[in-house]
Amino acid sequence: MRLPAGVGGLLPALTLIGLFFVVPVLALLLRSVTDPAPGLQNYAALLGDGTYARVFFNTFLVAFVVTIVTVLVAFPVAWMLAIMPPALASILFGIIILSMWTNLLTRTYAWMVLLQRTGVINRALIATGITDQPLPLINNLTGVTIGMVYIMLPFMILPLVGTLRAIDPMTLRAAALCGASPLAAFRRILLPLSLPGIAAGGLMVFVMSLGYFVTPALLGGTSNMMLAEMIAQMIQSLLNWGLGSAAAFILLVVTMALYALQLRLVGSKRAAGGA
Amino acid sequence: MKLIFAGILAGLIATTAAKAGEMVFTSWGGTTQEAQTKSWAEPFTASAGVKVLQDGPTDYGKLKAMVDAKNVTWDVVDVEMDFAIKAAKDGLLEPIDFAVVPKDDLDPRFSNEHAIGSFYYSFVLAWNKGAVPGEPAGWADMFDTKKFPGKRTFYKWSAPGVIEIALLADGVPADKLYPLDLDRAFKKLDTIKSDIVWWGGGAESQQLIASGEAAFGQLWNGRVFALEKDGADVGVSWNQNLTAADVLVVPKGAKNKDAAMKFLAAASSPTGQAKFAEASGYAPINTKAKAEMPADVVKGLPDAHVDGQINLDMNYWAEHRDEIATRWYAWQAK
Numbered sequence: 001m002r003l004p005a006g007v008g009g010l011l012p013a014l015t016l017i018g019l020f021f022v023v024p025v026l027a028l029l030l031r032s033v034t035d036p037a038p039g040l041q042n043y044a045a046l047l048g049d050g051t052y053a054r055v056f057f058n059t060f061l062v063a064f065v066v067t068i069v070t071v072l073v074a075f076p077v078a079w080m081l082a083i084m085p086p087a088l089a090s091i092l093f094g095i096i097i098l099s100m101w102t103n104l105l106t107r108t109y110a111w112m113v114l115l116q117r118t119g120v121i122n123r124a125l126i127a128t129g130i131t132d133q134p135l136p137l138i139n140n141l142t143g144v145t146i147g148m149v150y151i152m153l154p155f156m157i158l159p160l161v162g163t164l165r166a167i168d169p170m171t172l173r174a175a176a177l178c179g180a181s182p183l184a185a186f187r188r189i190l191l192p193l194s195l196p197g198i199a200a201g202g203l204m205v206f207v208m209s210l211g212y213f214v215t216p217a218l219l220g221g222t223s224n225m226m227l228a229e230m231i232a233q234m235i236q237s238l239l240n241w242g243l244g245s246a247a248a249f250i251l252l253v254v255t256m257a258l259y260a261l262q263l264r265l266v267g268s269k270r271a272a273g274g275a
Numbered sequence: 276m277k278l279i280f281a282g283i284l285a286g287l288i289a290t291t292a293a294k295a296g297e298m299v300f301t302s303w304g305g306t307t308q309e310a311q312t313k314s315w316a317e318p319f320t321a322s323a324g325v326k327v328l329q330d331g332p333t334d335y336g337k338l339k340a341m342v343d344a345k346n347v348t349w350d351v352v353d354v355e356m357d358f359a360i361k362a363a364k365d366g367l368l369e370p371i372d373f374a375v376v377p378k379d380d381l382d383p384r385f386s387n388e389h390a391i392g393s394f395y396y397s398f399v400l401a402w403n404k405g406a407v408p409g410e411p412a413g414w415a416d417m418f419d420t421k422k423f424p425g426k427r428t429f430y431k432w433s434a435p436g437v438i439e440i441a442l443l444a445d446g447v448p449a450d451k452l453y454p455l456d457l458d459r460a461f462k463k464l465d466t467i468k469s470d471i472v473w474w475g476g477g478a479e480s481q482q483l484i485a486s487g488e489a490a491f492g493q494l495w496n497g498r499v500f501a502l503e504k505d506g507a508d509v510g511v512s513w514n515q516n517l518t519a520a521d522v523l524v525v526p527k528g529a530k531n532k533d534a535a536m537k538f539l540a541a542a543s544s545p546t547g548q549a550k551f552a553e554a555s556g557y558a559p560i561n562t563k564a565k566a567e568m569p570a571d572v573v574k575g576l577p578d579a580h581v582d583g584q585i586n587l588d589m590n591y592w593a594e595h596r597d598e599i600a601t602r603w604y605a606w607q608a609k
Contacts, residue, residue: 051605058608109482116488117426126607139472222431222473222607230604236336237432239365
């Protein structure tokens with residue numbers, strides 16, 4: 001069989017992709033319908049059980065909340081980085097990247113110490129009289145959100161800065177000259193022009209959040225357990241690989257569907273990070 | 276296809292394959308594995324001439340993947356007893372060669388055809404003295420939020436322990452625990468659910484108690500032992516302490532089976548057990564070990580607290596693990 005021109009050179013790359021991505025996903029799918037017996041009983045168990053439904057719901061809820069908060073926090077930071085002198089910006093970039101390189105478990109434990117009832121934040125709040133009861137900042141959605149937003153921020157800031165830098169500052173000046181208030185200029189010019197960056201970063205944060213494990217396990221409570229933790233239990237402790245595979249496969253399919261939906265809404269070029 | 280999948284997994288895992296004259300020992304890492312290396316592996320290498328490579332942490336999924344793929348790189352693995360019982364039934368383990376491993380002095384509670392006790396521990400009630408008014412006397416106090424307000428911490432996973440504690444606190448006599456009355460246990464747990472903070476690993480349990488984040492909780496006695504050694508202000512009640520064992524197993528198809536059996540013999544010997552107990556605060560499973568240990572160490576071990584001691588029924592758990600887990604996670608997620 002003759003390969004179309006140009007495909008021959010891609011063979012090594014395609015083989016690698018096939019070996020490391022396609023084969024494991026197919027194996028996952030196969031296991032989910034053959035273990036312990038052939039059939040769809042694993043999917044029936046997952047979809048028919050309220051507990052699993054709740055865990056699925058939690059997973060998407062946490063990912064959604066984390067994405068929204070990350071965008072809100074990242075935007076001003078990215079804007080600042082985009083307009084400040086390049087020398088200063090590169091120092092700040094360095095700091096942001098450095099935090100990404102610090103061990104994840106260490107950072108999560110640090111948040112535990114900060115957020116718990118006897119932690120630094122609560123003690124400061126009580127000492128200053130702002131509150132007389134410790135606030136519940138950990139073992140719940142608040143704790144997971146704070147910890148995950150912190151970890152996800154670089155993934156949002158980096159694509160956003162790229163987009164914001166590409167915006168011609170003259171457009172904002174022109175808006176001001178035409179009498180637009182800063183808010184109107186933001187809403188009608190900056191925000192629409194930065195949407196591709198928000199979409200690219202948001203998608204990345206959302207998809208990464210869906211599979212997150214360490215941070216929700218340590219900062220969350222059992223009532224907002226996420227799917228990754230449940231799958232780890234099924235695979236490692238209960239050795240129920242069929243069920244774990246089915247759960248992982250459902251998560252994968254839903255994630256891909258969301259990605260496809262976004263491609264359609266935002267346009268493929270933009271979702272992939274191009275401005 | 277299943278084989279291909281498992282093969283890929285095992286290939287990725289197979290980082291510590293042993294050569295001839297070597298074997299691989301896998302445990303949970305941290306201070307436990309350090310003590311096992313010092314007390315068992317190093318003397319074994321000196322006497323038998325077999326180098327013992329260390330790997331870890333123990334991962335039941337990996338163990339199963341290795342056996343399924345027929346590419347087993349672990350020779351001896353430290354696992355929990357209920358897992359060992361289920362794994363033996365699923366054909367994942369080699370039978371113990373009792374011609375090599377003498378079993379006469381081994382505590383029969385903690386060994387069977389496919390597993391030799393590694394050590395045994397107790398779940399005890401531990402508290403932060405600064406955070407608790409008075410002294411909790413037993414499990415019932417962990418459910419008494421009037422007398423003892425504040426957060427309490429329990430082991431997060433579906434494993435032997437919490438269900439039994441709830442039933443004991445509700446007045447079930449120790450000898451009537453099994454079969455577990457799950458309805459009754461969860462009803463009892465409902466009464467304090469909003470006051471529970473869960474710990475997922477030993478370090479987390481220590482952090483919660485030492486910081487006072489949880490006033491008291493269910494801890495492994497070795498973790499309390501370590502807290503006390505570090506000078507933390509903790510109290511402990513051995514009342515109705517619940518024992519469970521870790522065991523050493525040989526995965527089916529282990530490449531260095533002979534060396535593995537000899538290693539088991541050394542690890543379960545009175546000397547090996549005595550040394551490990553001294554280093555870890557966990558109890559020996561060889562009944563002759565105590566004679567080789569300093570009296571003040573023996574005093575702090577679970578087997579100095581056999582009055583009212585309760586053995587968690589690992590056979591029951593091995594059989595009902597799945598159905599309990601389903602209820603457990605459903606209740607937790609509610």
